[in-house]
Amino acid sequence: MAVNDFIYMTGSEQARLLKSGALSPVDLMRASLERIDHYDPKLRAWITVNADQAMAKARVAEQEISAGKYRGPLHGLPFGVKDQMHALGFPTTLGTRVLDPHETVAPYDATVISKLADAGAILIGKQNQHEWGKGGTIDFPFGQPRNPWHPDYDASSSSTGSGIAPAAGLCSFAIGEDTGGSVRGPASCNGIVGLRPTFGRVSRHGGVMSGYSSDTFGPLARSVEDIAAIMEAISGHDPKDVLCSPRAVPKFTSELSGDLRGIKLAVVREIAYSDGVESEVAAAFSASLDVLRALGATVEEVSLPYAKWAVPLQMLTTDADVASWFLANFLRDRYMRFDTGTRTRLAASALIPASVYHRAMRARTVVRAQVLDAMRKYDALLTPTNVTPPRLISHAAEVLGSSDDVIPKLIRRRIAHYPFSLSNVPAMSVPNGFSKDGLPLALQIASRPFGESTVFRVGHAYEQATPWHTRHPDLDKTLAVTE
Amino acid sequence: MDVSIEQLKVLLELQGMKQVPAEDMENIALRLTTWLTAMEKIEAEMSAEINASEPIPPVFPREEF
Numbered sequence: 001m002a003v004n005d006f007i008y009m010t011g012s013e014q015a016r017l018l019k020s021g022a023l024s025p026v027d028l029m030r031a032s033l034e035r036i037d038h039y040d041p042k043l044r045a046w047i048t049v050n051a052d053q054a055m056a057k058a059r060v061a062e063q064e065i066s067a068g069k070y071r072g073p074l075h076g077l078p079f080g081v082k083d084q085m086h087a088l089g090f091p092t093t094l095g096t097r098v099l100d101p102h103e104t105v106a107p108y109d110a111t112v113i114s115k116l117a118d119a120g121a122i123l124i125g126k127q128n129q130h131e132w133g134k135g136g137t138i139d140f141p142f143g144q145p146r147n148p149w150h151p152d153y154d155a156s157s158s159s160t161g162s163g164i165a166p167a168a169g170l171c172s173f174a175i176g177e178d179t180g181g182s183v184r185g186p187a188s189c190n191g192i193v194g195l196r197p198t199f200g201r202v203s204r205h206g207g208v209m210s211g212y213s214s215d216t217f218g219p220l221a222r223s224v225e226d227i228a229a230i231m232e233a234i235s236g237h238d239p240k241d242v243l244c245s246p247r248a249v250p251k252f253t254s255e256l257s258g259d260l261r262g263i264k265l266a267v268v269r270e271i272a273y274s275d276g277v278e279s280e281v282a283a284a285f286s287a288s289l290d291v292l293r294a295l296g297a298t299v300e301e302v303s304l305p306y307a308k309w310a311v312p313l314q315m316l317t318t319d320a321d322v323a324s325w326f327l328a329n330f331l332r333d334r335y336m337r338f339d340t341g342t343r344t345r346l347a348a349s350a351l352i353p354a355s356v357y358h359r360a361m362r363a364r365t366v367v368r369a370q371v372l373d374a375m376r377k378y379d380a381l382l383t384p385t386n387v388t389p390p391r392l393i394s395h396a397a398e399v400l401g402s403s404d405d406v407i408p409k410l411i412r413r414r415i416a417h418y419p420f421s422l423s424n425v426p427a428m429s430v431p432n433g434f435s436k437d438g439l440p441l442a443l444q445i446a447s448r449p450f451g452e453s454t455v456f457r458v459g460h461a462y463e464q465a466t467p468w469h470t471r472h473p474d475l476d477k478t479l480a481v482t483e
Numbered sequence: 484m485d486v487s488i489e490q491l492k493v494l495l496e497l498q499g500m501k502q503v504p505a506e507d508m509e510n511i512a513l514r515l516t517t518w519l520t521a522m523e524k525i526e527a528e529m530s531a532e533i534n535a536s537e538p539i540p541p542v543f544p545r546e547e548f
Contacts, residue, residue, distance in 0.1 A: 213541065213542050243542045306528075306529065309525050309529075312518050315518050316518050327499075332501070332502070343503075344507050344510040344514060345514060347495070348518070349518075350500070351491075351494045351495070351498060351515055352515075352519075356519065358538050360522060360525075361540065362534075362537065363525050363529055363532075363533050363536075364541075365538065366529055366533060400510050400513050403516075403517075405513075406513070406517050423541065
């Protein structure tokens with residue numbers, strides 16, 4: 001089988017071939033590694049790759065599968081993780097210059113990595129990200145990550161490489177981390193699917209992060225079915241994470257269907273129809289609603305007037321949590337080793353008075369109550385994932401010169417993500433079109449706490465009725481373009 | 484609320500951040516001003532509901548779902 005026949009298949013399609021013996025895990029891994037060698041000097045999706053280890057594990061997977069010891073739909077699939085979680089044998093760089101090499105030694109495997117290893121998936125390496133998993137990095141220590149659809153364009157933050165790599169056919173899937181929108185943003189900008197799970201659904205153990213009330217690990221892949229299969233593997237209670245839920249994990253992949261009859265959806269008016277939504281995004285979103293109606297769903301509008309406050313409230317709460325950790329670690333004594341974007345953001349958040357923080361935490365519960373009220377009436381809420389198409393890297397950088405930069409640089413790219421991050425509900429980005437410049441657009445589907453099955457059902461039905469997830473960048477052409 | 488550079492210097496000193504260079508000051512002041520000003524507007528719109536709520540982080544959902 002030729003490489004081009006399988007490299008852009010969904011992980012689920014690859015898995016079926018691996019199980020049947022029509023595709024070898026060794027051939028799949030070799031193809032992924034060769035593509036990383038060839039394309040990543042430009043894309044910069046990866047920080048650390050261990051090719052020898054990955055090939056050795058692929059050979060073991062091949063032996064196991066041929067011996068009838070098939071472990072399930074992730075067995076033999078190559079994957080990568082945002083460099084914000086520990087994996088034994090790999091440095092945890094966090095995409096920063098702040099740490100000395102001896103401080104990046106991983107002490108153990110993150111629980112998600114252990115679970116994926118048990119499922120037979122094969123870790124290639126660690127993926128590039130915004131510094132410490134905070135959005136806003138301007139100068140990337142491990143190279144400027146680039147959008148595979150056009151290298152002059154932004155690939156979003158902060159699980160940047162975890163969005164680029166599956167989209168570019170460098171691996172079958174990735175695990176990112178979403179505090180505000182760091183899985184959904186890269187999924188949207190790179191043209192793949194990305195899920196922020198319900199807080200507590202996936203263990204955070206082994207992650208290096210300090211936004212304790214919002215941090216979530218979530219998968220990025222080339223189809224909703226892939227995301228459902230990954231979630232079956234990584235979800236579930238972990239005593240090493242005190243905030244991890246004991247709830248049983250549904251068999252997500254068995255709940256997928258193409259029928260949305262009986263499903264009640266609502267468009268969040270203040271986000272989807274705001275002045276900041278660019279026309280191409282609005283048109284793709286409107287077309288998506290038509291598809292969902294044709295599949296049998298009812299689509300209404302809902303008003304969430306407090307959603308507009310989600311970005312500042314997240315900054316006044318979660319960012320303050322994060323900054324409090326950094327005040328005790330590095331911000332006072334290694335300030336100049338941080339990227340300018342990270343350090344100015346952390347410094348500002350470190351100065352938020354405790355009284356303001358607590359008022360913001362109270363306000364957060366009010367906003368969340370409004371979101372949950374809507375979810376009592378509707379099975380899922382809909383918005384565009386991003387209100388603009390991907391922007392040029394030079395325009396996306398969070399360089400603040402004046403108050404005129406606040407809306408376009410700090411607010412707009414977060415506005416659709418944060419109401420659901422603040423609420424800690426599941427939210428998924430699904431490709432829903434392309435801009436006139438050939439860059440991906442996306443639909444966001446959010447549901448009730450622990451309502452991933454509904455998110456998957458809606459996303460899968462939409463995906464099966466549309467062609468967007470079958471389109472992939474021809475890197476030999478797209479990467480040849482220069483600004 | 485506009486956070487001035489002079490106010491910012493005092494706040495940074497109080498928090499022990501003594502390495503912040505002059506070229507970062509405007510940026511930090513702009514960010515802090517943005518978030519504190521937003522909170523003033525949030526208070527203006529929602530203060531009664533804020534007063535009636537408790538600052539419970541939504542880290543372990545216990546709703547009926």
